[in-house]
Amino acid sequence: MGAKYAIGVDYGTQSGRAVLVNLADGTEVADHVTPYPHGVIDEVLPVSGVKLEHDWALQHPADYIEVLRRSVPEVMKQSGISPDDVIGIGIDFTACTMLPVNAQGEPLCLLPQYSANPHSWVKLWKHHAAQEEANRINETAAQRGETFLPRYGGKISSEWMIAKAWQILNEAPDIYDQADQFLEAADWVIYKLSGTVLRNSCTAGYKAIWHKQDGYPDREFFKSLDPRLEQLTATKLRGTIVPLGTNAGGLTAEMAELIGLTPGIAVAVGNVDAHAAVPAVGVTTPGKLVMAMGTSICHLLLGEEEMQVEGMCGVVEDGIIPGYFGYEAGQSAVGDIFEWYVEEAVPAYVKEASAEAGLSVHEWLEQKASAYKPGQTGLLALDWWNGNRSTLVDTDLTGLLLGCTLLTKPEEIYRTLLEATAFGTRKIVDAFHDSGVRVEELYACGGLPQKNALLMQIYADVTNREIKVAASKQTPALGAAMFAAVAAGAEAGGYDSIVDAAERMARVREETFRPIPEHVAVYEKLYQEYSRLYDYFGRGDNDVMKRLKAMKEEASQPAAQFSNAN
Numbered sequence: 254m255g256a257k258y259a260i261g262v263d264y265g266t267q268s269g270r271a272v273l274v275n276l277a278d279g280t281e282v283a284d285h286v287t288p289y290p291h292g293v294i295d296e297v298l299p300v301s302g303v304k305l306e307h308d309w310a311l312q313h314p315a316d317y318i319e320v321l322r323r324s325v326p327e328v329m330k331q332s333g334i335s336p337d338d339v340i341g342i343g344i345d346f347t348a349c350t351m352l353p354v355n356a357q358g359e360p361l362c363l364l365p366q367y368s369a370n371p372h373s374w375v376k377l378w379k380h381h382a383a384q385e386e387a388n389r390i391n392e393t394a395a396q397r398g399e400t401f402l403p404r405y406g407g408k409i410s411s412e413w414m415i416a417k418a419w420q421i422l423n424e425a426p427d428i429y430d431q432a433d434q435f436l437e438a439a440d441w442v443i444y445k446l447s448g449t450v451l452r453n454s455c456t457a458g459y460k461a462i463w464h465k466q467d468g469y470p471d472r473e474f475f476k477s478l479d480p481r482l483e484q485l486t487a488t489k490l491r492g493t494i495v496p497l498g499t500n501a502g503g504l505t506a507e508m509a510e511l512i513g514l515t516p517g518i519a520v521a522v523g524n525v526d527a528h529a530a531v532p533a534v535g536v537t538t539p540g541k542l543v544m545a546m547g548t549s550i551c552h553l554l555l556g557e558e559e560m561q562v563e564g565m566c567g568v569v570e571d572g573i574i575p576g577y578f579g580y581e582a583g584q585s586a587v588g589d590i591f592e593w594y595v596e597e598a599v600p601a602y603v604k605e606a607s608a609e610a611g612l613s614v615h616e617w618l619e620q621k622a623s624a625y626k627p628g629q630t631g632l633l634a635l636d637w638w639n640g641n642r643s644t645l646v647d648t649d650l651t652g653l654l655l656g657c658t659l660l661t662k663p664e665e666i667y668r669t670l671l672e673a674t675a676f677g678t679r680k681i682v683d684a685f686h687d688s689g690v691r692v693e694e695l696y697a698c699g700g701l702p703q704k705n706a707l708l709m710q711i712y713a714d715v716t717n718r719e720i721k722v723a724a725s726k727q728t729p730a731l732g733a734a735m736f737a738a739v740a741a742g743a744e745a746g747g748y749d750s751i752v753d754a755a756e757r758m759a760r761v762r763e764e765t766f767r768p769i770p771e772h773v774a775v776y777e778k779l780y781q782e783y784s785r786l787y788d789y790f791g792r793g794d795n796d797v798m799k800r801l802k803a804m805k806e807e808a809s810q811p812a813a814q815f816s817n818a819n
């Protein structure tokens with residue numbers, strides 16, 4: 254059999270990218286990025302101009318198809334490979350990124366009668382406007398002693414399926430009624446590719462409280478939340494839930510024509526971006542924490558037992574690699590915080606100096622910030638610009654910068670923001686390790702390790718652990734291609750298991766980031782200070798962040814909730 258290939262498509266927050274991979278050794282032959290034409294929709298809806306409230310984040314489902322339409326033919330063209338040698342396609346997605354569809358699988362937002370209602374659109378993972386629903390889910394589950402709660406670190410996030418679906422019911426009951434199903438965007442795209450609606454066990458497990466043995470929480474639980482939700486899982490979340498690497502069926506003739514591949518090739522069921530990255534860095538055993546570092550960070554870890562860990566996002570049997578319990582935790586903003594600083598808060602002279610030096614503002618600030626020793630800025634920050642995902646699971650928390658003086662420089666603030674996110678990761682590493690899910694080594698993938706060496710050194714110093722970095726620049730897409738190879742199977746030139754695929758296709762770079770002992774010592778002290786602030790502002794001693802947020806909301810009234818911006 255000649256060389257065989259698969260395509261992995263990674264659906265990120267701002268763009269989608271396709272990667273064509275040689276299945277013999279994981280070589281990435283060609284890649285292409287398509288920025289989402291509508292980006293993240295967080296101010297006004299397309300066409301109708303309806304204004305969105307604070308904490309909303311939506312996407313346009315047509316953008317996902319546009320990624321396939323543009324990027325798949327482009328990687329085929331760049332590589333010159335015959336479509337006959339491409340045996341499968343797989344995708345990974347941000348999650349929970351969900352949408353209401355009608356009985357024909359059409360997104361409601363694409364139907365003119367619903368398009369002016371924000372609730373008909375795709376709710377992106379970082380849509381944080383369902384916090385009230387999440388709070389009530391958590392109170393009710395705790396009161397009822399629901400056994401699922403510890404599996405999610407004690408709290409269900411507002412980012413996830415049940416809170417988002419309930420927000421739709423509360424604020425737009427007509428959209429809720431008209432929705433035949435709520436689907437993860439990952440599952441919707443697979444439906445478009447294969448013609449089959451299948452729910453993947455990864456998003457169902459991590460984001461929709463589904464358990465391999467117990468299924469969804471029982472109806473009584475949903476009824477106690479709201480009688481109208483009693484049938485939610487039997488109706489709008491219904492459907493077959495299948496393991497990662499399952500072939501959803503062949504590529505449809507219509508899609509094959511649109512994207513230039515052969516009809517009938519394997520289409521792997523959807524996967525979560527960060528989870529797909531784990532086998533793609535070669536991690537298929539416990540003790541190795543994978544950090545998917547980009548806009549946010551997802552932390553993934555394998556364990557042999559189901560343990561309880563404070564504030565983790567979840568533990569799902571077979572959720573990442575079959576045969577292990579897959580653990581997930583995360584920070585809801587990391588690169589996003591640095592971007593906020595660069596876009597909103599650096600003085601003009603920094604932008605001018607960066608341009609003169611031929612560097613991006615990030616690169617210029619990194620260079621300047623590298624000249625400081627740990628502790629030398631006198632600054633400390635709490636990295637909650639987009640709430641706290643782990644370990645506090647509270648999207649109402651906000652950022653804090655402490656220690657500024659009239660002499661504080663932009664590069665010092667930038668360094669402090671890098672450090673704050675490293676301290677956030679340390680909290681997560683400690684939570685796992687101290688709860689019996691050991692963390693010995695760190696693996697990093699995603700955009701940030703390629704972009705910022707200072708950041709990576711700080712993470713090694715703050716966690717006092719060596720960090721290996723993925724060789725691939727498109728690790729989740731490589732993982733998606735690996736799962737496509739599994740969906741195709743060894744007989745077709747793929748693999749029979751993801752462990753086999755990882756052995757042959759995954760790679761890390763030779764150079765690693767090792768902790769520097771003098772830095773470790775200073776960061777240990779700073780971490781203790783960070784922990785004090787973390788507990789004080791995050792655990793209820795001082796709810797000033799929430800009071801400020803409430804005042805802000807009140808002062809912004811009357812908010813034109815669904816009013817027209819024009």
Ligand SMILES: Nc1ncnc2c1ncn2[C@@H]1O[C@H](COP(=O)(O)OP(=O)(O)O)[C@@H](O)[C@H]1O
Nearest residue numbers: 265266267547548588589592615699700704705
């Ligand atoms: N040199 C840099 N140092 C640190 N962060 C950077 C740098 N350049 C870009 N970023 C941040 O990287 C993030 C994008 O990461 P990336 O992994 O490419 O995207 P995504 O999370 O969408 O997959 C943005 O939030 C941006 O602020």
Ligand SMILES: O=C(CO)[C@@H](O)[C@@H](O)COP(=O)(O)O
Nearest residue numbers: 265266347348378547548549
């Ligand atoms: O929440 C998850 C995975 O569980 C991610 O999809 C989400 O953090 C988005 O990741 P990116 O920062 O876009 O890589």
